[in-house]
Amino acid sequence: MRLVRVEASIDSQYLATYKADGVIVATATGSTSYSLAAGGPILYPQSKDLLLVPITPHLSSAYALVMPSKTVIQLRVVAAHQSMLSIDGHINLPLADSASITVKHSPNTVRFLRIHPEDSFYRSLEQKLKGKQ
16 A cells, blocks of 8 residues: 545545545444554444544644544545545445545434443453453
């Protein structure tokens, strides 16, 4: 992979241009996977917030942002070479130079069946972080 420039805007206001391997946008569900490995925070499972996390930024902002659920994130990719949009690591789509991606919460909701008690989140998180899965 090569370095890309990703121009990030939040609610139509320019935020930063990341020079990085990429940018992660995650929900609470995704906050304990790739986002955590890239230096992002862990969100509580019921959090509606969104994360914006640069992936190994080069000479640019290296901080992760936690934003409210109503936030609209717009990313514009600037790269002279082929770039990819990866969605949950399962869907990979090629992006043209200056491609624009808009990320926002869907008005649709999904219900999940819980098989562990709610209070097990921190216990299982600690075990996973210690490598005792």
